[in-house]
Amino acid sequence: MEKRLTNSAMIFSVGFVFMLVCAVGAFFYGVQIGMDKVEAGYEAKRLEEAQASRTDGNPYQQQDLVSFYHTVFSPYREFQNEWLNAMSKLSQGQSDDFGDVMSNLSKLAERKSQEASSYDMGKSIRLGDAQVAYIRSLKQFAKAASAGASLAKKESGDKLYAAIANETSYKTAVKETLDAQSHYYAAMQLWAATIDSDIPGELPKQQVLSMKEWSALPLTAKNGVVAQYLKEYNQLKPFYPQDMTARVDDFITSGQASKMKLQTASAVIDLLLSTDAVRSGDFTKSFNRLYPNQLLPQLPFFLPSAP
Numbered sequence: 001m002e003k004r005l006t007n008s009a010m011i012f013s014v015g016f017v018f019m020l021v022c023a024v025g026a027f028f029y030g031v032q033i034g035m036d037k038v039e040a041g042y043e044a045k046r047l048e049e050a051q052a053s054r055t056d057g058n059p060y061q062q063q064d065l066v067s068f069y070h071t072v073f074s075p076y077r078e079f080q081n082e083w084l085n086a087m088s089k090l091s092q093g094q095s096d097d098f099g100d101v102m103s104n105l106s107k108l109a110e111r112k113s114q115e116a117s118s119y120d121m122g123k124s125i126r127l128g129d130a131q132v133a134y135i136r137s138l139k140q141f142a143k144a145a146s147a148g149a150s151l152a153k154k155e156s157g158d159k160l161y162a163a164i165a166n167e168t169s170y171k172t173a174v175k176e177t178l179d180a181q182s183h184y185y186a187a188m189q190l191w192a193a194t195i196d197s198d199i200p201g202e203l204p205k206q207q208v209l210s211m212k213e214w215s216a217l218p219l220t221a222k223n224g225v226v227a228q229y230l231k232e233y234n235q236l237k238p239f240y241p242q243d244m245t246a247r248v249d250d251f252i253t254s255g256q257a258s259k260m261k262l263q264t265a266s267a268v269i270d271l272l273l274s275t276d277a278v279r280s281g282d283f284t285k286s287f288n289r290l291y292p293n294q295l296l297p298q299l300p301f302f303l304p305s306a307p
Helices: 002-055 062-091 098-116 125-151 157-165 168-195 211-216 219-232 241-253 265-274 282-290
Strands: none
Touching (some): 062 125, 062 168, 098 125, 125 157, 125 168, 211 265, 219 241, 219 265
8 A cells, every 4th residue: 555655656756747847848948939039020120120221311322333333233244245255156156165165254253243242232222132133143154154064065056055045044144134234223213313303213114115205214214214124025135225225216316216117115125136236335326416415323334435
C-alpha cells in the first residue's frame, strides 16, 4: 500500500513538471511571436517613413540628375555600347573569338554594376528605382554574356545570335534596362515641373496621342513618352529617347506624317522603328531648329559631345 502511494506520487510529480515545462515553453513561444510581430510592425512603419521622406521637399534637383548620369547611367551606357557592338558584329557574321568577347563582356558588366552602386540615389524615388534597375540589368547582362561564352563553343552565326537572344537572363536584362530608362526620364520631367509650373509632372494618361496632343507636350514629356513606349514594346536600341523624339517632330513638321495619312504619334514611332530610321545624334542635329526654347536639364547626352 505504501509502495503504491510512492509510485503515484512520482507519476504525479513527473506529470506536474512536464506540464510546467510545457506551460513555460508556450509562454516564451508566445512572447517571441509577439516580439516578432512588434518588430515587423516597427519595420513596416520605418519603411513607410523612409518612403515618405523620399517624396518630401524637392528631391529632383538638376545636380541629382547630373550625378545619376555620371555615376549610374554612364557606366551602364558604356557597357551597353560594347554589348550592342558585339551583337551587331555577330549578326553580320563577324563572330571570330566570340566566346572571348562574351567572357570579357561578362567581366565588364560586373565591373560596371559595381560602379553604378557607388552612389546612393535613393532620396529621389524615380532615380533610386532607376539605379536599382540599371544594376539589376548589368548583373543579368553578366549572366547572359557568360551563357553566350558557353554557347559560342557549340553555335555560331545566326544560331548563336538567336540562342543568346532567347536566354532568360538576356530578356530580363533588357526589361530592367528599359524600366530604368523610363524612370530616369520620368525624373527629368518631375525636375522640369519644379522649374516651370506649366509643365506637368506626370506623363499623359492616354496611350495613343494625336499629332496635336503630341505637339503640345513639352520636350521632357515627349522624351518620357518615347521611353515608356520603348519599355512597353521591349525595344532596346542604341539611340536615346530624345533621338526618337526629334525624328517624330521632324516627321510631323516636315509634313511627311500628313502625306502618309498617319494620325497618331505612336504610328510615326512604329514606322520609324520598323524602318530603322533613328540614329544616335539625331536629337543634337535638330536641337537648334526644333527646340531652341525648350527646358532641359544640363546633361551630357543632350549636347553634341554626348558619347
